[in-house]
Amino acid sequence: MKKLSGGEVRESYLSWFEERGHTRYASDSLVPSNDPTLLFTGAGMNQFKDMFMGKGNLPFSRATTSQKCLRVPDLENVGLTAGHHTFFEMLGNFSFGDYFKEDCIPWVFFWFTEALGIPQERLVVTIFTDDEEAFGIWREKVGLASERIFRFGEKENYWPSSAPSKGPNGPCGPCSEIYFDWNPEEPLPEGKGLESLPEPRFVEIGNCVFTQFDRRDGGVLEPLPQKNIDVGLGLERITAVLNGKRSNFETDLFTSYIDFVSTLVQEKTGRRDFAYGQTTRDDIRLRRISDHIRAASFLIADGVLPSNEGRGYVLRKILRRACRDGYELGLTDPFLHGLAGVVVEVMGAAYPELQRSITQIKNLVHQEERSFRGIYSQGAEKLRTWIQDLDTTGRSSWPLREVEERGDLPVPPGSGEIAFELHDTFGFPVDVSGVMLLDEGYALDEDTFKKSMEAQRKRAREGSEIVGELFVEGFVHKLKEKELPATQFTGYETCSGQGRVLALGDGEEEVERISQGQDGSGPYRLVTDTTPFYAEAGGQVGDRGEVRGPQGRARVLECSKQDGYYFHRIEPIEGSIARDDTVELEVDVESRVATERNHTATHLLHQALKEVLGPQVAQAGSMVSPDRLRFDYTQGERPSAEDLARVEDIVNREILSSVPINALEMPLEEAQKAGFTGLFGEKYGRTVRTLSVGQYSRELCGGTHVRSTGQIGQLRILSDASLASGIRRIEAVTGLAALELGRQDRSTLDLLARDLKAPREELGDRLISLKSQLKQAQKALEQQRMVEAGASLEGLLESVKERGEAKILAASVPGAGNKELLELSDRLRKKHKSFAGILLGEGQGQVALVAVATKDLVGRGIRAGDLVKACAGILGGGGGGRPEMAQGKGKDPSKIPAALSKAWEMLESIGTAS
């Protein structure tokens, strides 16, 4: 057996099949380019789907690839086993109606034995039960002993698994797998009664799929006219075999990452002897980090950005798990971006896209890691105190168990709720909560957690339901039943025109006529055969305007479309409009043009943002109305004020150079080739509408636009805000709205300048100096009050009466407010060991009350709160507080003498009480 590195195995394979007439083809992106049904590319054959179906147009019938693959369902197992990965490489050779089993089997097998030098005695193969053809080839052409050929059922040896009995319909076929035997000295197992080969002795290193049938209903297998070969081999496993390692993670494909992290742990934690292979727990972490950093780097290289949904969410989750593992190893500073550099070193030669986006990878990883560390330590702290409280309250206390015994760990009440709260509020991953609980010997209440999640989903669903839309659905259905033609849109060329009324709606019902002043549940809707009204789409709001018929007219408030029908929401203003009327439709030109300004400006803004912030900026949504435009884009960090100013400048420069705008319809493929950007493949049909602003911006767009950028006038950015992590929103205005904004700013400034009596340029300085003057004045006032309070203190001391040890006082302090009284009471209390008293401060038609009592006197029945309540009652107010200290307020200063005598009465009761 040769000793080969992972890279050498990959190269050996690809050139082996190149020599056998295969075209070496680049790996497909991890993000399937033409298949929106898939989250990620998970197998080598995905990019050749069309070829297998006979619909492809690649100029070859044999291909070999090393395909990047990502499998999310395996995420939980990564690190716990020798062979689970999220990201892995799949070597593959494919035949599209070219060669079949008789060539495929020996080529693959002899690659193992000849190119890699794996002895035949270390290999066994499996075939589908009755695939005698395959058996014959293994026996005769390869010369494998029949006890090395195992026959398994459709679950193990059919693709898709169990296809004949369970489906799905479509191309399928038997497969034949090749296994490596780690214990060749032991006797081979008996084939009879065996359902699969025992692990871990046997490891699957190759799977040849023979796509030869088309499954029909009822499990009927029709032979395909074109038979295909789809072979997949896991590079990591084969490398493990050649490296002589039982775990994929111990091969040269992974050691660089493990070494990098181990060294870092040694440096950062001072654990000089730290290394892989010491403790299971740390090994799992090292393996997980190694796997995840590969997945994350490749995902970013393929254009995935961390976000809160879909692919971006998977990326985020993977990065966060890796980050946490590092944290637990003692790496408290971000380190993953450094590790991402290692990925590029190790894999960059085979996958040049890594080298191209190395900066982007490092930046995003770094950013994501930093933001997560903040969240993580916060969440961990919260959970930690929660767990500690569990034990100390004594209400629930469980014995600590070993992590290995997952069996029946105690489930603390409320663990599901706290995990959900942490997850929902701080984005603290629930699996991390689970692991932290596990570390302390508890289990997470997963049912409650899931219930909380479900409740959250329900809330979101209910909240997002739009009220009026149900009607349109039913209405559309009726129009379709009548087979009415779809509305023809003329609004690209014109803003007015004639149309025939096809249908009218009044709330729930379809009606013959809509009249001014009629009672109806509304909203009224009108559908015509032709219309210049733009219907809301692509973020651009629908047009407003007017519709005039022979018997009346109506205002058009908004226009939307569904299944090709344009629905004008109308409000009759005169007479009535009936079905089959021929009507004049007139769009409100002013608001249409204002909208167009904003729409074209949005395209400019998009491009300018890319220019200033980087190519990673992608549109995440937009809203274009006559008043303003909103543009959501992907970007992690807040753009600086300078960046935004530059964006504004760039857009305005394009506006000033008055570039013409061209809208063209062309086939989708042509648009792609010409470099137009947009959401290909989803909403768009075969022909697409392209929009180019000079040479500057090229996008797919169905909206309406000005004819030249000069018509926009100017663009002013109003705000830039964060919508969600990784997504920001810019709001801006153009044209007359921008002018109006400038005017408002000016009038505000004028007002300030007039009022502060300072020229505009000095307003800032003026404000600062005024603020500091104000502060000084306030401080002086306070000091003055304290001085006055000090002066009155002496007078107060003279009024203090004695009742044994206790000193008591009830007095009024003219002009004193709450604060001064507090200060005075405090001093009085400090001066006398045992003191109770109340002070009334008169000022501004109000009376402030503060009472204090030292602890010993509280014990003797004097409560500050009672004093205040009694006096404030007399004074027409209220108050309260603690026994030692209380305050309140009264409204009638003339009652002060009465309040004081009541207070004395209460205070003097001390003497009688003792």
Next chain:
RNA sequence: GGGGAAUUAGCUCAGCCCGGGAGAGCGCUACAUUCGCAUUGUAGAGGUCAGGGGUUCGAAUCCCCUAUUCUCCA
């Protein structure tokens, strides 16, 4: 689109449940210790408790609105 959370000194945060004199640590300034520095000690400066409204005699604290930031669900 629908929820949740956070916003308190230059920084990191406590205080909020249960309303009653705005706190801690770090940093800053001064002084002392020292030949000097590190250090240590002492003292001090620094806050419209995000903003607005409400409840209350009294709000950082309870309620409502707004803004900003984070986060989950769709």
